[in-house]
Amino acid sequence: MRKTKMIRMLSFLGFFAALGTVTSGEHLRKPGAPRQTKSQVVFLRTEKTINSENSFLESISYHFRGFNRNFTLRLSPAEGLLSATFHVLTVTEGASNSSLEFTKAPLLRKCIYNGVVEEEKNSAVTMSICNGLVGFIHTCHGDYRIEPHFSSKQHDAYVLHQITNHHESSCHQSHSDEEGLRSSEVRRAKRSISKEWNLEIMVVADSKMKRYHGENLEMYILTLMASVSLIFKDPSIGNNINISIVKLIIMSEDEDAGIIFPSASKTLRNFCRWQQELNDPQGYHHDTAILLTREDLCRHSRTCDTLGLAQSGMACDRESSCAVVEDNGLSAAFTIAHEIGHILGIPHDDDSKCNRFHKHGQRLHVMARMLDYNSYPWTWSECSRHFITTFLDAGYGHCLLSKSKKDLLISYEHADKSAGELYDMDYQCELVFGKGSRICPFMPVCKRLWCTMEDFTLGGCRTQHMPWADGTRCGPDKSCLRGECVLDPVYETPAQDGEWGEWQSYGLCSRTCGGGVARSIRECDSPRPTNGGRYCVGERIRYKSCQTQDCPLGSRDFREEQCSSFNGKTFGFPGVDVNVKWVPHYTGVEPKDRCKLYCRAAGTAAYFLLKERVIDGTTCGSETYDICINGKCMAAGCDHKLDSNEVTDVCGVCGGNGTSCRVIRGKSIQMQYGYNNVVIIPAGASNIEVLQYGHENTLDDNYLALMGSDHQYLLNGNYMISMFPKSIQYAGSLIDYSGSHTIYEKINASKRLEDDLYVQVLTVGSLHPPEVSYQYTISVHEKAIYRWRLEESWSPCNSICQGYRRTVQKSCLRGSNN
Secondary structure, three states: OOEEEEEOOOEEEOOOOOOOOOOOOOOOOOOOOOOOOEEEEEEOEEEEEEOOOOOOEEEEEEEEEEOOEEEEEEEEEOOOOEEEEEEEEEOOOOOOHHHOEEEOHHHHHOOEEEEEEOOEOOOEEEEEOOOOOEEEEEOOOEEEEEEEOOOOOOOOEEEEEEEEEOOHHHHHOOOOOHHHHHOOOOOOOOOEEEOEEEEEEEEEEOHHHHHHHHHHHHHHHHHHHHHHHHHHHOHHHOOEEEEEEEEEEEOOHHHHHOOOOOEHHHHHHHHHHHHHOOOOOOOOOOOEEEEEEOOOOEOEOOEOOEEEEEEOOOOOOOOOOEEEEEOOOOOHHHHHHHHHHHHOOOOOOOOHHHHHHOOOOOOEOOOOOEOOOOEOOOOOOHHHHHHHHHHHHOOOOHHHHOOOOOOOOOOOOOEEOOHHHHOOHHHHHHHHHOOOOOEOOOOOOOOOOOEOOOOHHHOOEEEOOOOOOOOOEEEOOEEEEOOEEEEOOOOEOOOEOOOOOOOOOOOOOOOOOOOEEEEEEOOOOOOOOEOOOOOOOEEEEEEEEEOOOOOOOOOOOHHHHHHHOOOOOOOOOOOOOOOOOEEEOOOOOOHHHOOOEEEEEOOOOOEEEEEOOOOOOOEOOOOOOOEEEOOEEEOEOOOOOEOOOOOEOOOOOEOOOOOOEEEEEEEEOOOOOEEEEEEEEOOOOEEEEEEEEOHHHOOOOEEEEEEEOOOOEEEOOOOOOOOOOEEEEEOOEEEEEOOOOOOEEEEEEOOOOOOOEEEEEEEOOOOOOOEEEEEEEEEOOOOOOEEEEEEEEEOOOOOOOOOOOOOEEEEEEEOOOO
8 A cells, every 4th residue: 555654854053963853741831931923912892692592602703903903703613623423532541442431522512613804805713712712813914813811800801913914915816726726637527526525533642642732632633623624625625625523532651552653654554453443333433533643753763754644545444544643733734634635545746646737836735745945735736636636526535425413513612713823933832842942033934933942052943844823923913824924904704605607618529539528617716715615516527428420440449549558668567578569458357447547468468557547438348338537437328428328239230220130150060180260250240159169068179269350360379278268359349258268168249340350269189079159140231241161071181190181171151141
């Protein structure tokens, strides 16, 4: 199984050299050191709306003024992050799965709220309303963090930190990826449907996480997952994906001792095996499990630079839909999103699979192999959009279509706050580098988190190339937003769901004959979703049939053309000749893989997967008219039209009534040693069946053979016999052979032949002559019908010595039914 890794890169400044990561087993605290942010004390006025039926807080508004701007926060319970069945489980020493302790879920469920800033375009708010208001505010003008003013005796006093300060023009800029999204050449299944997907996650924290974060652990994890949810809500992903947490498990030291090791791959294997036991389809089911650990994960014994590890494309695999993530502070949210991306079939942005999506100067996004100065981990690349859409459209994410038994609701207190509002810059440094670490006072803000060590007298600063958390104060009236220090916001616009635009005109046909498809697409851009609004749901690509006329006689099979395009390429496969010629392979391929390009090295039995998908319009197999679209087999008729019910009759005529042909039958019994002609099946014949019966239902020394019109053997020529079943592509039809190791040796083909086919029988024994029968259908208008007839008398033996032979005269007859 291919595994993908997200690698961290450490940089050093000043006098530091090769320093290891500082970890601490102590509980973290919020440091009281001076902040490099601009802060103001604000006073909040609150308005609440209560549901009269269940006394649940439906919505809440906060009004305040700060940094010369008026803020009205409109908040409601965050939907989708915590499922209605969400529980916190604590695994204690000796506990079994059935005795896990469920705690704190009701409190956490009522804490997190999301919302917007009124009259502020593209704004987003994530807040925890329990124990005071704490959270993040994002606007096009800037980002803010708000927290209680603990030094004030007034309960409505809060500290508003400006994290970033955006330029005024940023409120009028379109999304950076919009051009890329419009130009995407993604091919999806027929009538590709954009659906609502719900990824239900079980999050597991090890004992080191508990020791490190203390009583703040649950809130810290949910803050990370709230950030992950927002990343998956970014419209650049091109799909409507909800992140839902169904379980949060805190492991005991004894429990994780047998699971977590420095080896990332070993930890992943152990965790994947362990999480299966907690995945009850009838109870607290999860689609994916994430393990968060403070263990320093290693690729090799001396290479401990791994931040996360997951198995690619395993979203709905009960055994393998899992990932491990090393906690390195609030930026672990990017790692979690990255690993979930792998689970959903997305490769790295710099993978060779993404080459066709690359543009000059294009930066890396969520799926960057490692986060460095040029990474932008808040949005998804065009390549990521393509592969996750392909993965979901192909049906590999089928488990994401279900929801929890109850509606997905969340009331986590900090859901409407940004991570930087909950954890200031110094605290973020402690999360990454350990107790005593502080923000580096002389480095640029927001782009990368540069931190001092506990004893700053040693000089220098250190970074893991992770940005400051959104909402962190970075200057007067400024806060961080996606790596930039921007001005605080003023205006607010409510969440805007996306709507479909107009259908574009159909593109070029995928084939020139034989039934291709053309597609038309529409974008979710009228309007584009903003402020956390939902991505469009519904049909996004439609297909129509084109170039449905039959290809000219003698044309190469379309799949054969695709295989032959790789002639001379060995791909490093063992035993493949450098002058290899590739031909289509059909037998032994599972139905779900029929639209992959499997090719066989001509003259051998070795076949390989050369391409994940055949070209749209390729038939799903040799004996069907159904065609492949976007890697899926779709119904089509013999008229090469999608959804057509037209079928061929017994005569091989599309839509015929079976009266345009006649059946030709014949037998051959007496043969001589060597190859003997049985019949020439003419071009235009279909429904071919040739049988060779073993004498008295036993194996004998007679074998069927086939020769093409060029007198080259297709089957069992040159005294080389195929014992096992095989398929042969010839003259527009697929010929199936039973193999010689059977009592009833059989050859059959249903499609119309485009060239003559010579049937022979090889006799190498003398005890029992072969008994061969054949039949096929031919048009009543066909003029050329051939068969061989042996004369009744044999010639005298040309010698009395052993090894010589006698002959019989044979005649080629035309136009007979006998």
